[in-house]
Amino acid sequence: MQIAIAMFDQFTALDAVGPYQVLVELPHTEIVTVAAARGPVRDDRSLTFQATAAFDEVTEPDVIVVPGGLITRRMVRDRHPVIDWIGAVHPTATWTTSVCTGAVLLAAAGVLTGRAATTHWVAYDQLAALGATPTEQRVVVDGDVVTAAGVSAGIDMALTVAALIAGDAMAQTIQLGLEYDPQPPFDAGSPAKAPGAIHAPLSDWMRRREAALLS
Amino acid sequence: MQIAIAMFDQFTALDAVGPYQVLVELPHTEIVTVAAARGPVRDDRSLTFQATAAFDEVTEPDVIVVPGGLITRRMVRDRHPVIDWIGAVHPTATWTTSVCTGAVLLAAAGVLTGRAATTHWVAYDQLAALGATPTEQRVVVDGDVVTAAGVSAGIDMALTVAALIAGDAMAQTIQLGLEYDPQPPFDAGSPAKAPGAIHAPLSDWMRRREAALLS
Numbered sequence: 001m002q003i004a005i006a007m008f009d010q011f012t013a014l015d016a017v018g019p020y021q022v023l024v025e026l027p028h029t030e031i032v033t034v035a036a037a038r039g040p041v042r043d044d045r046s047l048t049f050q051a052t053a054a055f056d057e058v059t060e061p062d063v064i065v066v067p068g069g070l071i072t073r074r075m076v077r078d079r080h081p082v083i084d085w086i087g088a089v090h091p092t093a094t095w096t097t098s099v100c101t102g103a104v105l106l107a108a109a110g111v112l113t114g115r116a117a118t119t120h121w122v123a124y125d126q127l128a129a130l131g132a133t134p135t136e137q138r139v140v141v142d143g144d145v146v147t148a149a150g151v152s153a154g155i156d157m158a159l160t161v162a163a164l165i166a167g168d169a170m171a172q173t174i175q176l177g178l179e180y181d182p183q184p185p186f187d188a189g190s191p192a193k194a195p196g197a198i199h200a201p202l203s204d205w206m207r208r209r210e211a212a213l214l215s
Numbered sequence: 216m217q218i219a220i221a222m223f224d225q226f227t228a229l230d231a232v233g234p235y236q237v238l239v240e241l242p243h244t245e246i247v248t249v250a251a252a253r254g255p256v257r258d259d260r261s262l263t264f265q266a267t268a269a270f271d272e273v274t275e276p277d278v279i280v281v282p283g284g285l286i287t288r289r290m291v292r293d294r295h296p297v298i299d300w301i302g303a304v305h306p307t308a309t310w311t312t313s314v315c316t317g318a319v320l321l322a323a324a325g326v327l328t329g330r331a332a333t334t335h336w337v338a339y340d341q342l343a344a345l346g347a348t349p350t351e352q353r354v355v356v357d358g359d360v361v362t363a364a365g366v367s368a369g370i371d372m373a374l375t376v377a378a379l380i381a382g383d384a385m386a387q388t389i390q391l392g393l394e395y396d397p398q399p400p401f402d403a404g405s406p407a408k409a410p411g412a413i414h415a416p417l418s419d420w421m422r423r424r425e426a427a428l429l430s
Contacts, residue, residue, distance in 0.1 A: 013232050014235075046239060050255065138396065159400050160400045178404075179368055182367065185378060186378075191391070193396065202388050
């Protein structure tokens with residue numbers, strides 16, 4: 001089973017590495033990190049990864065994982081090559097998945113038209129504008145497309161996909177191996193739970209950052 | 216504030232990337248990925264990262280993050296260079312942290328002698344043998360040393376450290392930005408919660424894998 005993890009300049013590292021760490025434990029799995037070209041790919045902060053394949057070298061992956069980042073609005077405007085790649089490989093993929101604003105890239109590729117989907121809370125409007133029906137759920141399975149909310153939600157998404165592929169016992173085994181028994185020190189992980197004094201400035205900052213990336 | 220994330224051949228990617236994604240959001244932060252030599256570092260599966268500095272180039276980091284992996288038992292046996300680096304930088308670091316069996320490396324460096332600490336559930340015995348007092352908590356703060364349980368616990372650990380460094384409101388802002396409102400599809404993330412039919416074979420597999428890595 002080939003699992004293709006898309007990478008692009010300024011993606012969010014945990015969006016990709018969370019699902020990777022879950023899905024790599026499935027039996028008979030080959031992971032390929034795929035980008036516009038083989039070689040180094042920088043995330044949106046300080047990490048550099050290696051892409052092991054170019055988009056045109058990965059034509060029939062079984063599972064695709066598309067991370068996000070605040071750069072995705074610009075990528076849609078500029079029709080980044082990952083969008084056409086998603087459109088090309090989705091029809092034959094068993095599972096097409098996204099994390100965070102990776103859903104915006106799926107939507108731009110036409111994959112989410114008329115589907116329920118989720119994304120980072122800052123991007124519900126973008127998702128709707130591209131023809132999807134945003135929900136506020138953490139993980140949404142609609143047919144063969146599975147979308148996750150922001151960044152850390154990729155771990156929950158990947159465990160869901162692992163169970164769909166290999167059964168509940170395998171997914172639970174992976175969960176135990178990763179000791180995924182989350183105990184956040186605060187309960188501020190969603191707009192509904194975080195204090196307004198935190199939500200509003202963060203939302204403003206993210207929108208300003210997106211705007212700066214567009215110019 | 217310099218945050219040094221240690222990397223070594225066969226480390227577990229999420230151990231490093233979970234805390235990274237939290238700590239990089241702290242104000243005035245420089246992240247350095249540090250290994251035996253600058254250049255590519257392969258994780259224990261399929262990802263390749265770039266180390267931006269060698270151990271001898273990072274002499275006074277403010278925060279250190281040490282990931283783990285099943286390779287750590289061998290690293291202790293062979294006295295991997297990361298162990299001496301930890302011993303050298305810990306005295307001047309504000310926070311010395313580990314994820315998963317990274318705690319075993321801290322212990323081998325003498326950092327955990329007489330301290331309470333945690334690690335992946337498969338490694339409590341190793342930690343005790345190296346002079347620490349293992350607890351079964353997810354995150355343990357003992358003085359200026361903060362240890363986390365297995366793999367995914369690094370996110371909880373880093374939010375704890377973020378609050379210690381920059382206050383609760385900053386940690387909550389980061390949590391909301393990462394939409395860290397975990398909703399695992401199963402409740403199997405600790406030995407106490409996972410079915411015995413899952414725990415025993417996984418534990419056996421991990422110990423066999425560790426043994427293979429020692430030979």
